Amino acid sequence: MRHEGRSNALRRWVPGGVRLTTGARALGLLLTVILLALALPLAAAAEEPLSPEALEIANELNCPVCQGQSVRDSNSQLARQMRQVIQQKLDAGESPDAIKAYFVQRYGIEILREPPREGFIWALWWGPVIGLALGGGVLFAYLRRGASRQPPSEESDSEVLQRVEERLLSGAE
Amino acid sequence: MAEFGSGALIIAFMLALYGIAASILGARRHVPELVTSAIRATWGVTLLVVMAVIALATAFLTHDFRLAYVAGRSSRDMPTHYVLAAFYGGQEGSLLYWVMIVGLLGSLALYTQRRSDRALIPYVTATILSVMALLLVILTFVASPFELLPVTPLDGAGLNPLLRDPGMMVHPPLLLAGYASFTVPFAFGMAALITGRLGADWLRAIRRWTLVAWGVLGCGLLAGAWWAYHVLGWGGYWGWDPVENVALLPWLTSTAFLHSVIVQERRGMLKVWNLALLLASFILAVFGTFVVRSGLLSSVHAFAVSEVGPWFLFYLAAVTIVGIGLLLYRLPALQSDRVIESVSSRESGFLLNNLIFAALTFATFWGTVFPLFSELFWSTKLTVGPPFYNQVNGPLLLGLLLLMGIGPVLAWRRTDLRLLLRNVRWPLLAGLVTGCGLLFWLREPLAAVAFAAVAFTTLVTLLEYLRATRARRRSSGESYLNAVIQLLRRNNRRYGGYLVHFAVLIIAVGVIASNFFQVERQFLLKPGESAAIGPYTITYEGLEDRRTADAEVVAARVAIYRAGKLRETVESYRFFYRNYEDQPTARMGIATVGLDDVYVVLDRWEDDGTASLRVYINPLVIWIWVGAAVYILGTLTLFWPQPALARQHVDRPVRGVIPSEA
Structure with missing residues (x-):
């Protein structure tokens, strides 16, 4: 069987x-x-x-x-x-x-x-690189625009911020 | 049953059309009664769809083979749970399931938001109903699950054997539900775009619903990985197969959204970009549904070849055009409240995160659709396989791992670099030590770098927990465990988020190890013979035939020894299902010995019992499943109802430092 x-x-x-x-x-x-x-x-x-x-x-x-x-x-x-x-x-x-x-x-x-790196298939390989470069370029331009328009801000000291943060974290008391 | 079901779908479609008209008219003419009526219409449509679902499920359970869909996918000898699972084993059923999820979640969203901005609700209703209406048209006229056969067969054909696996009970419902649930945040986003109103409450609701879709889709992806690992027999869990890729795409864009939305909540920036991500997630989710069910990109999963393709393509084009048009139209209204002040800030960290996620999405999409272009324009068939994704996505994922470590220690607005260095000096050291040690030990530079990144990020995240736990203990004297729990409870968005980061890190360890250190051998063995692979010796003990209700099973027994000691005995199976004898399926024998998976595939056998076995050693794969469990846990903590926020204890609100929303 x-x-x-x-x-x-x-x-x-x-x-x-x-x-x-x-x-x-x-x-x-x-x-x-x-x-x-x-x-x-x-x-x-x-x-x-x-x-x-x-x-x-x-x-x-x-x-x-x-x-x-x-x-x-x-x-x-x-x-x-x-x-x-x-x-x-x-x-x-x-x-x-x-x-x-x-x-x-x-x-x-x-x-x-x-896929081999030849002929039109290069487009496959370069596509993501070009995409990343374009995205990086846009991001860079955005950051620079922000930095150049930056108003003089009432900057608090980072350590103070961190201490406040810890206070907040501790919650209920 | 069939008449009842298709009737319910037709009425649902007409009710949906009414609801769309009523909600838009109600909003334009300011008739609240009409809007209320449209909301009730949504509930009505959902009820009718649920009734159709019950009708189809009943048809399956009672083996009503008059229905072509039932006869084509189930048979009398199948176990009941697979008979039920056959519901979504084909295109019609899965679309019906899809529309049911949209209806249920949409109705729930409309109910929970009933007290929110009245100007927005009509457009949410209209969007949800229009998505449902489109699917109902397809379900009624193009791909009806209730179509009758001219002659009723005595028995059905049975489910495609590849789908008869416990994975079928989990993966498709989660994945489809994940896709479908992107409709809700999309509808909220569309309402914001149409009205130009995007307040904090609305944004919070959008984020929450995106979180639902993202979490469900993520679980679906992990369940799919587990299924592939046990059944497909290539020793892997992710093959960069087109259908896997398109399921990953909306997950990537929604992950990006969940990060950048924090910037919007905290700093009032990136409004347009966030809505674009929301739109992209929905479009990619529909694309995913459509690709799975159209066979457009043929792959392991594309079972169905059908006429719904043009419908989906048309819908995708329409949503894309309308969405982009609205975004451009609303561009002036959605200007940022603030600007980025410094490159070394938390904001720009999130932006970099978004850049990498966008690049990952684009690269994956590009690789997935490129063969299509190549065939169209150059009439050359191409395969874009894992080597492409490993080379392109690999570095991006590494960058993401590192960023996951740096991001949490960046401060909002501007980071003091001295402080930053002080915060990361120990993790940095740990990363360097790990990297050098592993380079020396494993002699695989790429793996060493990747592990070093994991070590660095893990330590940063742990220190974040430690710092906050200490702070709690200092002020309230709680025990460590209690402090961690309180942290997760009161501050779930931050620390639940880190829990998900931990899950990703654990999964990363498994992925890196199994990618770089997999060993594979192929053996031809007679019963009783042994062979060596890595530190293991396997002994093939012989074949055995079994019979289940719906299949004939051939099982190969293999004993696994390490250092002369028997560690485990596994069986690797081949299933020959009735009606599908020419498509044998498999279930692998997998033994987890220490940190390794010994993975046995039964390839082929002779009459005398000689078997051709493929054996893989997959190191640390178990970490991926552990990571999956942590992912689910982390996602659940993100839904933890938030108690009164910690910010109540501050005299005046300190803008930019409230950690509960990071």
């Missing part, structure tokens, strides 16, 4: 893993088929354990069928096969950059979790 349960579960374990919307499901199936065709000659043998370097490379790649997760962390069949491909390529002596280039060539740059 127990054994039967397991084999049922195993039989239902179809490639593709967790897919969410129907659109993504169709896309995932398509990609899985393509990848199977591409990767089967490489990943034919039994699964081999992954080295830390392979995991590191896998963490820089985006799992194509389950958006938001890296190839390292995804439970999908496709990601598993990609991990194996990475390991085999490492074993064959390829450099990490070459391996990433291989995946970019197959899936486009969206496979990279860190």
Whole structure:
């Protein structure tokens, strides 16, 4: 009984893993088929354990069928096969950059979790910097305007203020 | 039931339209009866929506599969709590829940403010009702949860397996309620903008309602992090996924608001900026609701693809245009009472805080929507993943941590630098020692710097408590514990706020540690075999099949040893739900051993029981959940009803030093 349960579960374990919307499901199936065709000659043998370097490379790649997760962390069949491909390529002596280039060539740059710094993608990287600079500029102008219009104020000594504050804190008495 | 529910929604919609017309007419023509009638209309709309909610919940509980929504999301074999949770498992139900929260909180706000400024109330009513009316239109004509199927199925399809988790009971209701509750402060802000009246009482009410939304949304985010950590199996709690990002955005802007509003209360500055933050928070909350339910930015959470997109987009555009227009129109009326006197003042500290929060919001928004632009304009698909956010938001968060330490010791108006140095010399020393020590020990400069910042800020905050506690003890002779409690009670805005700061610091420790020092290994093990990861040895004991009412479960048992001693045995699960056998879900085996989480993922298995396991060592993640508890506690103290203020004991009001409002 127990054994039967397991084999049922195993039989239902179809490639593709967790897919969410129907659109993504169709896309995932398509990609899985393509990848199977591409990767089967490489990943034919039994699964081999992954080295830390392979995991590191896998963490820089985006799992194509389950958006938001890296190839390292995804439970999908496709990601598993990609991990194996990475390991085999490492074993064959390829450099990490070459391996990433291989995946970019197959899936486009969206496979990279860190968008490359090139072409229009610079806008992505510079956007927050420019935003911060603009905000900082506005803040600076605001502070300066305030400082220049500052009336000579009846300034109390900060230590006195602090003592008053402590008195107030102590409340009820 | 279906007819009853959809009927209630249609009547609610018409009543809402009446209420909008009555409140505006009542305000323009000065007919108080009409305004009162509009307020009652709001209560009526809320009641009708609640009735629709009850109708839908009943349909779920009685397995009324005539309803497409019920049949598509629940089944007879699901446990009752998931059947109920399926209520908000789809777009229609979650929008209905959203509008119910708006109605309940809006009605409560109108009731509690019944004695406040009569000129403002009609516009609050109209704004709340217009938000509800829009959602009611969508719920009636575009995405009705009460739509009937032509043929009644014998059983439903069941809930998406990813949602069948205890996290489902907590995270979506909190997050959606958080989003929805931004409607109330938004309505208050709109009323202030429309009338040009923004008094101290009104501001206090706005702050309180923002605090509600901010607290609920924060809890929702933390619950989501906990859920992701237990289920999604990437060893993390926050993936900078688009849907997570958009949920964070209103939290960031409202956090900024809660800080800068203090400046407005104390110094009468930043009025326009604060209203802009309020507006932004609401727009981002609607954006968040819309993104989750539209699949616009496809991500882990975007289950539903539907027609409501254009409606929300239209609404967002309308609110943005009207809001900005009103802000510009009211610009002259909302001039600051005072100016900043010195750069080294508490005011400019708050301004810097706002700058960083605004930058965080912008950077997160930019990274989230950039792939959309990239596809539209350059037809290139892009993934903006965690590396981008770590590099861009990381430094900003570090700056925020430091500012959290410096801010509290800055004085209003002008800070004596000598005094400032005297106040921070010990924390500074502690930070330096921590930083150097950790650099030597861990050899990770960035982590050392971040921990040093945490140490510095923690000590400053502790000293703030200590100073105030001592002051209380000196004058009243209370015990330390009692003094701290009295401090929180009488001065909750300041010391409750610091409690939330503590929560952030505790969470920061967990985040820094797990980000820099996570270890991951992958093993292929036969039953009985062992493998080593870090200081741990894990032994895979074998697989087991189980059956629950609605699923088949495969469990892998793993024993965790440290220094030859068995510390804990965990099970990592795979669930195969009926109707969703091709989408197995998981629950991780997580053992907290000392300060580490040993996190076991069952990846794959063979017929002979050989399993492929991924194991992570996540140091200090437990701190994040402890921090979450402190966050909730701190937020609750902020709602503590305030007794008569300490300022009564001062002969004359001393402007700028009343600590109870800082």
